[in-house]
Amino acid sequence: MLGLHPTAEPAPFEINVDLNGVTHSKELDVFLKKNLFLLNEVLDTKSLSYSVFINRSQRTLGSNPLFSVRFELATPDNRIVVNRVCNEDLYVAIRGAIDALKNQAKEEVLKRK
Numbered sequence: 001m002l003g004l005h006p007t008a009e010p011a012p013f014e015i016n017v018d019l020n021g022v023t024h025s026k027e028l029d030v031f032l033k034k035n036l037f038l039l040n041e042v043l044d045t046k047s048l049s050y051s052v053f054i055n056r057s058q059r060t061l062g063s064n065p066l067f068s069v070r071f072e073l074a075t076p077d078n079r080i081v082v083n084r085v086c087n088e089d090l091y092v093a094i095r096g097a098i099d100a101l102k103n104q105a106k107e108e109v110l111k112r113k
Helices: 026-043 090-112
Strands: 014-020 049-056 067-074 079-087
Touching: 014 026, 026 090, 049 090, 067 090, 079 090
Parallel strands: 014 049
Antiparallel strands: 049 067, 067 079
């Protein structure tokens, strides 16, 4: 991995997290920072801001809740949004949203070249 490990120093970008029905934890913070740090290296952009919206839905009795994840990535040039990646596992939903964000960001980089 290039650069500093995400837990060694504060992230070189801003992360705003909005949780609805999800308990904030250090594990969630580390997971988000680690994955966004790796994405930041792929994008090779110096100033980024991420907004993460995580919502836990209320489902019918006997079924597991769904976690929906929305990411907004702001760069000096543009804004990329990934909406509604849902899964019963919070971390799978987050990884899915980050993968979609990575794909959109790579497309933006290719457009600029």
